[in-house]
Amino acid sequence: MRNDAFDDSLPAEWDQPFEINVAARVRRLPPYLFAKINELMYRKRRAGDDVIDLGMGNPNDPPDPRIIEKLCQAAQDPRNHRYTPSRGLYNLRRDVAARYERLYGVHLDPETEVIATIGSKEGFSHICLALLGPGDTAIVPAPSYPVHVYGVVLAAGNVISLDVTNPERFLSNVATVCEHLYPKPKVLVINFPHNPTTVTVEKPFFEDVVRLARHYGLYVIHDFAYADICFDGYRAPSFLSVPGAKEVGVEFTTMSKGFSMAGWRLGFCCGNAEIVRALATIKGYYDYGIFAPIQIAAIIALRHCEDAVERQRAIYQRRRDVLCAGLRRIGWEVTPPKATMFVWAPVPEPWRSRMGSIDFALKLLTEANVAVSPGRGFGPAGEGYLRLALVENEHRIRQAIRQISRCLRAERITH
Numbered sequence: 001m002r003n004d005a006f007d008d009s010l011p012a013e014w015d016q017p018f019e020i021n022v023a024a025r026v027r028r029l030p031p032y033l034f035a036k037i038n039e040l041m042y043r044k045r046r047a048g049d050d051v052i053d054l055g056m057g058n059p060n061d062p063p064d065p066r067i068i069e070k071l072c073q074a075a076q077d078p079r080n081h082r083y084t085p086s087r088g089l090y091n092l093r094r095d096v097a098a099r100y101e102r103l104y105g106v107h108l109d110p111e112t113e114v115i116a117t118i119g120s121k122e123g124f125s126h127i128c129l130a131l132l133g134p135g136d137t138a139i140v141p142a143p144s145y146p147v148h149v150y151g152v153v154l155a156a157g158n159v160i161s162l163d164v165t166n167p168e169r170f171l172s173n174v175a176t177v178c179e180h181l182y183p184k185p186k187v188l189v190i191n192f193p194h195n196p197t198t199v200t201v202e203k204p205f206f207e208d209v210v211r212l213a214r215h216y217g218l219y220v221i222h223d224f225a226y227a228d229i230c231f232d233g234y235r236a237p238s239f240l241s242v243p244g245a246k247e248v249g250v251e252f253t254t255m256s257k258g259f260s261m262a263g264w265r266l267g268f269c270c271g272n273a274e275i276v277r278a279l280a281t282i283k284g285y286y287d288y289g290i291f292a293p294i295q296i297a298a299i300i301a302l303r304h305c306e307d308a309v310e311r312q313r314a315i316y317q318r319r320r321d322v323l324c325a326g327l328r329r330i331g332w333e334v335t336p337p338k339a340t341m342f343v344w345a346p347v348p349e350p351w352r353s354r355m356g357s358i359d360f361a362l363k364l365l366t367e368a369n370v371a372v373s374p375g376r377g378f379g380p381a382g383e384g385y386l387r388l389a390l391v392e393n394e395h396r397i398r399q400a401i402r403q404i405s406r407c408l409r410a411e412r413i414t415h
């Protein structure tokens with residue numbers, strides 16, 4: 001019922017646009033440098049162009065049929081559609097611990113030292129909330145996988161980025177920062193095999209990390225996302241496999257790469273029980289856990305599908321060989337990586353001297369219909385490089401090389 005005494009005319013200030021002031025943590029985030037390339041790629045595809053996407057590290061191979069079959073079977077059980085524990089099903093955590101024992105000789109208590117995460121990216125972001133706050137500082141490797149920086153930023157922490165292309169110098173620089181900065185950094189983030197540069201380390205490196213962490217009181221977070229994707233007989237060591245590692249830190253792994261379960265969003269954080277407990281506390285407030293059939297299918301993967309991981313590793317190695325040989329054939333200087341699903345390639349001359357990595361990536365997308373990630377998207381230390389993902393099949397990679405070659409050769413001719 002309308003009240004005639006009520007003045008329903010709008011105040012004059014309502015004629016002005018309503019302003020939304022987002023939180024400071026959002027304003028601290030820079031523009032997403034990959035957005036321009038992604039938007040152009042989608043626009044070209046909508047126009048009918050066949051763009052070969054070597055940009056995002058988004059695996060396009062399906063999981064082993066045994067994993068998919070178990071998912072479908074588990075989804076038929078009405079009991080599996082309820083909320084699940086945010087820590088993950090106990091049987092899944094037990095099989096993660098069993099795989100660590102089998103592959104790395106690491107003993108983990110599945111009750112207190114293993115937690116399931118919605119992919120390692122979610123886990124990393126939430127562990128930053130668990131360990132960092134205003135005034136706290138984290139040291140991260142540079143070039144940087146973006147969440148390693150902005151997970152810290154979103155937790156209101158400070159970031160110190162140190163060049164990681166020489167791992168021994170990286171540790172020396174960490175020690176220097178800890179000696180001269182007050183208050184001292186609280187967290188050390190490491191990531192080997194490294195995304196995007198593909199740098200690898202051997203086990204003694206982690207022994208030095210533990211010594212450094214104990215000496216300076218650092219908490220260590222190791223992103224071990226590419227543990228399963230190693231080539232030419234190289235096997236990436238686990239940080240947790242060295243004495244004392246569990247006393248100072250944790251390690252993240254994922255089902256995305258070796259098991260080709262990227263869209264399933266399932267990862268793990270293992271190691272120091274107190275840090276795992278802190279992550280569990282944060283997750284208890286943020287989520288209800290991962291869909292049970294995904295976790296049940298992952299148990300089958302961990303128990304019975306190690307052969308599928310080996311096959312996937314071989315697929316990536318063949319793609320690496322095709323891509324690196326092709327780039328070398330058209331004049332690029334590239335070093336075949338020992339691990340990860342990427343090739344980290346310098347922008348070739350003469351383009352390197354006259355344009356940045358973003359402009360060169362846009363050139364390849366516009367003129368060659370090939371999408372790549374510009375190194376600048378991984379911070380200033382990545383400038384001058386491109387990251388090319390090994391996600392297309394060998395035929396498509398050869399086609400990408402031909403299209404890039406025609407693009408660059410045409411410009412040489414016109415000049």
